[in-house]
Amino acid sequence: MQAYAEVKAKDRRALNPVSLACARASPFIDIPQFPEDLGTDILSEGLQKLNTGIIMEAFIFPTAPTLLALLAGIAFLYRFWPHSSTPAPKLLNPEKSVTLGPTPDVTEDENRGVSKESDFPAGWWVSKDVFELEKRAIFNLAVSLSSQSLCEDGKVRAFHNVCRHRAYTVTKKECGSSAVLGCRYHGWSYNTYGELTKAPHFDDIPGFDRSQNSLFAIHTVTNGLGFVFINLEASPRTPSADTSLLDAFASNNRLDSQSIWVAGQTIKVDLNWKMTFRQQQLIDILRLENEIEQQSNIPQVTSILDYVRAKSEHFSLFPFTSFYSMKRTGWWCALSFLPVSEQKTAIRYDLYCSKIDSSRSRVVADKLAELLEEKARELETEYQESFVSAPPSLHSEEIEFQKNILDCLEAHIKLEKAQGVEVFPAMRKPRENSRFQQAEQLCKELDCKSELIGKDLAW
Structure with a gap:
């Protein structure tokens, strides 16, 4: 039986060097005889052709000596095969910054570059611009300078802690007890219901109406357990919490x-x-x-x-x-x-x-x-x-917040x-x-x- 390796490249033929190496080591393959210098030229040309995508067809018997010869041929090829250098992939630009747009959160391992964009804008943890937006979007509804009072009727009421005359602070104490809330700027005074009770030099001014100058009230709800909820939104009606x-x-x-x-x-x-x-x-x-x-x-028996x-x-x-x-x-x-x-x-x-x-x-x-x-x-x-300095690594619950x-x-x-x-x-x-x-x-x-x-x- 005769086996051979054929390489097709346009109209020229050359021996497959893998098959050639295997054939020399195997007694079962009969290779046509060529002049010694011709074989060298053919082998050299075959190596060059392999790197340009030549179509190869090889017929080899699956015997143990043949397998060893095949491995030897692969090692021979790897030694002389021209290795191309592939540039490492580049990370995406980590400098991207868009108002409330994603901020790149870049990670890299040993084998490849990976770029992941954060869901949060640049400066999420340090930016003054983000903080000013948070003031309008969140703090205006959750935090403000306010005063809460327990009125004679037992109901808790809340007001903006600013006088209606010149927006001066009415009370500067964190807590205390008083039936009158007085502004020290021009002497305007309010009761615990927020109503203006005293306005020196204004009572004789035509058109002045005390009832139109009460403290600005804040939406306030007290539940059955005694928790007080306030909503600072200025609209006359707000959804119940x-x-x-x-x-x-x-x-x-x-x-x-x-x-x-x-x-x-x-x-x-x-x-x-x-x-x-x-x-x-x-x-x-x-x-x-x-x-x-x-x-x-130790707790009593009834509460063990x-x-x-x-x-x-x-x-x-x-x-x-x-x-x-x-x-x-x-x-x-x-x-x-x-x-x-x-x-x-x-x-x-x-x-x-x-x-x-x-x-x-x-x-x-x-x-x-x-x-x-x-x-x-x-x-x-x-x-x-x-x-x-950089976006932190957060857990899923922390990201959700x-x-x-x-x-x-x-x-x-x-x-x-x-x-x-x-x-x-x-x-x-x-x-x-x-x-x-x-x-x-x-x-x-x-x-x-x-x-x-x-x-x-x-x-």
Whole structure:
């Protein structure tokens, strides 16, 4: 039997060097005899042809010696085959930055470059422009300078803490008791219902109406468990808040209006308020529980079942506040991240307990303050090292929290584009007349010229 290797290349023929090498090592293949110098030329030409995509056909018997010869031929080819250098793939440009557009979050492994765009805009953790947008889209509805009062009728009311005369601060105390809220600028005074009761030098002015100059009221709701919810939106009607999940959490953990406020403090830290998603790192519930239980007695027989079943729980209220309960203690804590600037936040905590546990309040309050101060500094360091210079790596739950914030911002941008102006939902519009409208229009035109000359609009 005779076998041969044929290589087709246009109208010329050359022996396949693989088959040639195999044939010389195999007694079962009969190769035609060529002059020695001709074989060398053919082999050289065959190697060159192989690199340009020649069609090869080989017929070889599958015997063990043949297989060994085939491997030897492959090694021979690999030694002389011209290896092309393939450039490594390049990463996409990591400098891309678009207002509320994606920011590249680039990762790279040993074999290839991979580019992944973050869902969040450039400067998400440090930008002043993003912070200003957050003020309009979120803070105007969640945080503002306000005053809450418990009126004679037992109802809690909330007002903007600004005088209607010259927008001066009415009260500067965080808490206190008074039947009159007085502005020290020009002596205007208000009762606990927000009504103007005194306006020196204005009562004799024609057309002045006290009833039209009450404090700006804020939408306020108190649920059955004593939680007060406020909505700063200026519109006369707002949708009712769904508090069912918080109510269930409060009922299961003895959070109600009978709880006693034990202590509270505000800690200032250098980090962005969106680090709220790391709130659970601040509260070391286990250490607090141990501190409380060291000073408590064994539970009574009637409450042993509740003692065994009890567990610590946590509930978050978007976007700033979380509640923490401590198992078997009747103690709970409220924690809030209050934005100050793009890289400064005030962490506010308030500790509560039931009446039966009030005797241990000082020790527990001191321990909580110590733990929070320690954890707050750790969180501050993490922010400076991992969030300022480059986008951090987040877990899916943490990304979901940030996406909720991003959705609020994008919805507000859409609203501002439709109206053509920046929108402040909590801003109260002053009473307008024709002269005021003319002045307002002139100011808008001047602002527009300034924007066109200086920089593009934010949207």
